[in-house]
Amino acid sequence: MTDTQNNETIAALVEPFDSTVVSERAYASSNSSYFMISIPRDEWVPFAESAKAIGFDTFSDLFAIDHFTDAPRYEVVLNLVSMRPVERIVVSTRVPYDDPVVPTLTNVFQGANFYEREAYDMMGIDFPGHPDLTRILMPDDWVGHPLRKDYDIGAIPVEFKLGSTGE
Amino acid sequence: MSDVTEDTVDEVSDDAASQSVEESRRTRHSIWVSGTEERMPFAEATDEGAQELLPRDEDPALEIQRGIAVDDDYVIPEHVDDSERQIINMGPQHPSTHGVLRLQLELEGEMVRRVKPIIGYLHTGMEKTAETLNYSQGSTNVTRMDYLSPFANELAYSLTVEQLLGIGVPPRASAIRVLMVELNRVASHLLSSATMGMDVGALSMMIYGWREREICLDFFEKVTGLRMNHNYIRPGGVAAELPDGWEDDVTSLIERVNEGVDEYEELLNENPIWLDRTLGVGVLIPDEVKQYGVTGPVARASGVDWDLRKETPYCGYEKYEFDVPLGKHGDAFDRYKVRIDEIRESLRIASQIIETIPLGDYRNVDPKVTPPPRARIDESMEALIHHFKLFTQGVVVPPGEAFQAVEGPRGELGCHIVSKGGSRPWRMRWRAPSFAAVQALPPMMTDSMVADVIAALASTDPVLGDVDR
Numbered sequence: 001m002t003d004t005q006n007n008e009t010i011a012a013l014v015e016p017f018d019s020t021v022v023s024e025r026a027y028a029s030s031n032s033s034y035f036m037i038s039i040p041r042d043e044w045v046p047f048a049e050s051a052k053a054i055g056f057d058t059f060s061d062l063f064a065i066d067h068f069t070d071a072p073r074y075e076v077v078l079n080l081v082s083m084r085p086v087e088r089i090v091v092s093t094r095v096p097y098d099d100p101v102v103p104t105l106t107n108v109f110q111g112a113n114f115y116e117r118e119a120y121d122m123m124g125i126d127f128p129g130h131p132d133l134t135r136i137l138m139p140d141d142w143v144g145h146p147l148r149k150d151y152d153i154g155a156i157p158v159e160f161k162l163g164s165t166g167e
Numbered sequence: 168m169s170d171v172t173e174d175t176v177d178e179v180s181d182d183a184a185s186q187s188v189e190e191s192r193r194t195r196h197s198i199w200v201s202g203t204e205e206r207m208p209f210a211e212a213t214d215e216g217a218q219e220l221l222p223r224d225e226d227p228a229l230e231i232q233r234g235i236a237v238d239d240d241y242v243i244p245e246h247v248d249d250s251e252r253q254i255i256n257m258g259p260q261h262p263s264t265h266g267v268l269r270l271q272l273e274l275e276g277e278m279v280r281r282v283k284p285i286i287g288y289l290h291t292g293m294e295k296t297a298e299t300l301n302y303s304q305g306s307t308n309v310t311r312m313d314y315l316s317p318f319a320n321e322l323a324y325s326l327t328v329e330q331l332l333g334i335g336v337p338p339r340a341s342a343i344r345v346l347m348v349e350l351n352r353v354a355s356h357l358l359s360s361a362t363m364g365m366d367v368g369a370l371s372m373m374i375y376g377w378r379e380r381e382i383c384l385d386f387f388e389k390v391t392g393l394r395m396n397h398n399y400i401r402p403g404g405v406a407a408e409l410p411d412g413w414e415d416d417v418t419s420l421i422e423r424v425n426e427g428v429d430e431y432e433e434l435l436n437e438n439p440i441w442l443d444r445t446l447g448v449g450v451l452i453p454d455e456v457k458q459y460g461v462t463g464p465v466a467r468a469s470g471v472d473w474d475l476r477k478e479t480p481y482c483g484y485e486k487y488e489f490d491v492p493l494g495k496h497g498d499a500f501d502r503y504k505v506r507i508d509e510i511r512e513s514l515r516i517a518s519q520i521i522e523t524i525p526l527g528d529y530r531n532v533d534p535k536v537t538p539p540p541r542a543r544i545d546e547s548m549e550a551l552i553h554h555f556k557l558f559t560q561g562v563v564v565p566p567g568e569a570f571q572a573v574e575g576p577r578g579e580l581g582c583h584i585v586s587k588g589g590s591r592p593w594r595m596r597w598r599a600p601s602f603a604a605v606q607a608l609p610p611m612m613t614d615s616m617v618a619d620v621i622a623a624l625a626s627t628d629p630v631l632g633d634v635d636r
Contacts, residue, residue, distance in 0.1 A: 025569065026330075027326070027479060028330035028571060029483070030480060031480070032479035032480070034570065060460050060572075060581065061460070061596075061598040063596045065585055065593075077596075079570070081473075083473055086478045088570075109460075110459060111459040111603065111606060113606065114602065114603075115602075122294075131231060136287060137636075138287060153299060
């Protein structure tokens with residue numbers, strides 16, 4: 001696939017959606033590139049559906065970023081692959097601190113299930129409509145969301161036989 | 168047993184004595200139930216923990232656990248009375264779960280009706296740790312994620328950092344990287360075939376696989392000083408030049424591993440027990456592969472032609488001649504066969520590297536990224552300053568966001584770094600191939616026999632360090 005054809009695919013994808021920002025990035029040590037697309041939250045599911053319809057039917061990744069000081073605070077990132085033509089899009093949307101809610105994609109991509117659970121577990125993003133939004137990596141009774149920037153790294157005092165715990 | 172106990176207690180008919188006997192027996196024969204202070208008799212205490220499998224009519228994720236969320240041709244179970252169903256836990260300490268994976272299986276006799284993978288037992292917060300380490304220290308951290316393919320982890324990390332920095336690496340560094348990653352793929356697939364043989368009952372395969380893998384690890388040790396967790400591929404290049412005589416080592420490695428692989432195929436390809444255990448087991452159809460984001464040999468065994476080395480070549484993969492083996496049926500046997508063929512292709516790439524490797528630097532000479540050689544520090548003030556800055560502050564990366572994926576032994580291994588400037592990543596996300604593979608276990612395993620669960624799991628080759636990070 002040539003670059004112009006790829007650009008046409010992306011142009012056809014983002015055409016129906018307003019306020020979409022697209023930038024093309026090149027991989028390191030490679031001649032290939034991928035696209036980063038940022039969309040508003042209310043277009044999240046429709047965008048994923050039309051991306052799937054246009055050929056981006058392989059689910060690759062979904063996760064959340066905590067921007068902490070920059071409002072809106074959280075960012076949810078979706079990574080989709082089109083196998084033919086070979087193309088990758090990294091779609092992101094920002095959500096505010098007091099309303100960290102993104103509609104679920106499990107009805108579009110079954111694979112979003114574990115990834116949304118992980119984003120909920122690690123960053124506290126709520127995905128209404130998810131079939132089983134429970135913690136996945138941390139224990140069920142864990143308090144807090146570890147990858148948030150205001151969550152301390154923490155340490156467990158280790159008791160050495162010949163040492164002190166520093167207390 | 169409990170009846171006998173009560174009888175004995177009644178015969179003694181002394182309150183204090185019976186209490187102590189009762190108490191001591193209970194202490195020995197009862198276990199704690201998580202979340203309660205009560206002790207439960209042994210037989211009743213089959214607690215499933217907090218992630219319990221809910222009753223069917225209450226379970227919101229029923230379709231996913233039954234593997235029928237994606238349309239396929241599985242047998243839909245007929246109505247069976249609930250009393251015939253039982254739930255058992257496989258893992259987290261089961262030897263064939265390749266680490267600490269826990270599978271909740273709902274069984275109907277010997278048929279598996281529902282599967283719920285439960286993960287997180289090996290979660291060590293590496294993505295959080297990565298935010299506290301600078302870019303020079305980062306590769307030490309990421310190499311420990313998927314501990315069977317450390318070079319692939321390091322490569323994905325280094326390429327992402329290089330993308331953020333906007334630097335390239337010399338051609339020789341790229342060739343060394345490809346050599347190490349391909350030999351790592353060989354080692355990983357050898358281990359995978361060995362453990363799959365072990366799980367299915369071909370114990371000689373286990374010993375053979377380990378034997379050939381040892382040759383690869385010996386070479387890694389010679390190059391990097393370590394058998395695992397090398398921290399060899401770093402942002403800007405590789406840590407050291409290949410040792411003298413490496414061509415001979417690799418040539419002999421290729422020869423011996425190729426001989427070994429021929430031996431495996433002779434042992435297993437026509438073996439009726441092996442075929443019975445693997446043919447048609449753990450089938451994944453291409454639509455499921457795409458929906459669940461499964462990549463690597465598992466996807467290619469289902470006939471999904473997706474290999475990042477061919478689709479978006481990096482590190483000069485386009486210069487090497489190799490084929491991408493594809494399966495047709497998507498079952499455990501095809502996955503084994505795809506891995507065996509990939510070992511041969513990787514060795515083919517390695518032999519091409521011996522012939523075509525260019526001369527030159529093994530790392531980028533940008534002083535802001537690479538520490539100066541020791542001798543330069545004595546001669547140049549600039550070199551001393553750069554050395555000091557690199558080892559105290561680390562590499563300073565401009566703000567930005569970058570994603571890069573490499574084809575690891577288990578599939579698409581992606582690294583996504585968000586930088587806000589400075590020498591530490593703001594957020595580092597790993598797209599782990601095993602995570603997606605574990606998620607795709609329910610469609611693979613439902614409506615099959617319990618014994619096939621083990622064969623299917625072994626054929627997906629998940630590494631729990633990669634799943635939980």
